[in-house]
Amino acid sequence: MSGDKPVELPSEAELAEMSRDELVRLGTKMDGVELVHYEEKFPVAGTRAERRAQRSVAAWFLVSALSGIAFLGVFLFWPWEYESPSNETAHFLHNLYNPLIGLFLGLSVFGLGIGALLYTKKFLPDELAVQQRHDGPSTQVDRATLVAELADAGDRSGIARRSLIKRTAGLGAGVLGLGVAAVPLGALVKNPHSDSETKNSLWHTGWKAEKGEKVYLRRHTGNFHEVSLVRPEDVEPGGFETVFPFRESERDDEHALVAALKRADAPVMLIRMRPNQAITKRAGQEDFNYGDLYAYSKICTHLGCPTSLFEQQTGLLLCPCHQSQFDVFEYAKPRFGPATRPLPQLPITVDEDGYLVARSDFIEAVGPAFWERKS
C-alpha cells in the first residue's frame, strides 16, 4: 500500500521461528514505518539515576493518593453547614469547605496526570520513526469491489421486493416524524393568545378579578406563606413597596400563596408621593391613584426587567438592565433609555376595612411589546 517495495512475507515455518523483536520490526515494516533512531532511557538497569527517576514519578502518584484521601476526609467530615459570621471560628471553617474540597480533588487529579507525564518522559525510550505517506485514492479494484459488495447486500435483503414491509416501515417513520414536527410547528398553527380574557393571557395579569372576588395588595414579608395586606398608612411619604395580588380564596392554599409572589407579571410598585408634589396624570387615568399612593407595574416596558431602583427625590424609576428611566411624577413616562411606553398604572382604592385593593386589572398589557400589541 505504501509504496514501491512490497514487503517480503515470511513462510509459516519462518514465522514460528521469529522472535517478538523481529515480529515488531516486520509489523512496522508492513505499515510502511521505519525506525530511524531508537534508544533506551536506561540501558543499564538499577543505576542511581534510574532509581531517582523512579522515586520522582512515584512521589507524584503518592501525592495524588494522599490528596484523594484528604478529599474524601474533607468531603465526609468537614463542617459544611452554614455558620453566621458572628460565630467567627465556625464561620471560618465553614468557608474553607469548598476551597479544600476543590484543592484536594484537583491536586489528586493533577498528581495522577503529572505522574503519568513524568513516566513517559523519563522511562519511555527515545525513538524516531518515519512512516511513508499514503497518497491518492484507493485502487480501482478496491473501489469497484466495495460498491459491488454494498449493492449485493442490499439486494440480498430482499427489501426491494417486499412492498408491504417497505410501506409499513415508511408509515411508522413518517408518523413519528410528524409527531416530532408537531411540537415546534404546533405553536405556529394555533394562536396561544386567542382567548384573551383569562388572567394567563398576555393581555391580563394576576391582578385580574375572577368571579367578582376582591383583589387585595399583599406585601412579601420574607415568608412565602404569610399574608400581610397593605393599608394606605403603611407606606411613608417618599416610600415605596412592592406588592402582589391576593384573594381571600387563596388564604389556605399554600401553593397559590407562593405562586402569587412568583408570577412574572404580578409585581407592582406602590409609591407614596411626598405631600405637595406636583403630579401629572395620564389622560383617562386621573382616578387610578388613591391620594398620594400610585401603583405602577414593576415590569419594564422595554424587555421586562424589574424597574425597582426608585429615587424618591427625583421621582425616577430606573431599570438596571438597559438604563431606562421612568418619571413617576408624570405617569411613569419614559425619560431616558430604550423604553418607549410608560409603565402601566394599576387602579387602586381602599375597601371598607381600610385595606388597599385593586379596582380592576391593568387596562393595558404589562411588560415588553409583543406581536399582537398595537401600541
Place this chain on the structure above:
Amino acid sequence: MTTTTKRPRGARTKLRRRVAGLLALGFGLLSAGMLFAAFAPQAQTAQAQQQDALVRQGEQIYLNTCLSCHGSSLEGVEGRGPSLVGVGDAAVYFQTSSGRMPMARQEAQAIRKPAKLSPEQVNALMAYITANGGEGPKKPSESGEALRGDNPARGGELFRLNCASCHNFTGRGGALSSGKFAPALDGVSEEQIYTAMLSGPQNMPKFGERQLTPEEKKDIIAYVKSVTDGKNNSGGNALGGFGPVSEGLIAFIVGIAALIGVTLWIGAKA
C-alpha cells in the same frame, strides 16, 4: 435536747420578729424615698434644664454648620438644602454621624466621609431639630449588636426584595441616574442602617415601621452585617461582589492562561 433547744428558740423568734420589723420599716422608708425621688418635681426641672442646655448647644451647632443651606428656621433654602421640619432625629443622626452632613460642596449627592461632629454634638443637634422641627422618625434606643436580628435568612429575603435592586445583593452598592449612586454598605454601623431605612436619606425611599417592622429591619441589619466588611469572600477575594460575571471572567482568564502556560511548558520540554 428538746428542753435545751426550746428556750433559745423562743428567744430567736422574738429576735427574728424584731429584725423582720426593722427590715420592713427600712424597706418601706427606702421605697418611699425612691418613689419620692422618682416623682419629685425637682428631678423633672433638672432634666428639662438639661434638655434645654442640650437644645441650646444644638442651636449653636446648627447656626455654625447647617444654617446656610437649611435656613434660619429649618425651612430649607431653595437650590441648596431641603426643609428639616418633621425629619426627626433619625435623619439627623444618619446624616451627621456618617459625615454626609455638613456637606463639603453641592454635588450629585452627599457622600460618606469621616464625621465632622462628635457624638455629643450629634446628640445636641438631634435635640435641637426635634425641639424646633417637630417629631419625626426616631432613632432606636438600642445600639450596636442589639440591633441585629436573629434571622439573617429572612433578612436576606427582605433585603433582596427591598434593597438589593440599588445596593446589590451583598451590599456592594450600585449606580443610579445622573451621577448619583447607592453606596456600598461596608463599615456602616447598625444604627446608621436602621436610621437610613427609617428616614430615607436623599434618594433612598423611606421604609416606615409599619411597612418593615422593627424585627424585620433588625433581620435585614443582621443579613447586611453577615455579608459586608469582607465577610463574604469565601474564595479569598469578592471580585467586586457582582456575582457570575466577574467571577466567570476571572476563572476563564486565569484558567485559560494556566492551561496555555502548562501546554507551552509541556511542548517546550518534549
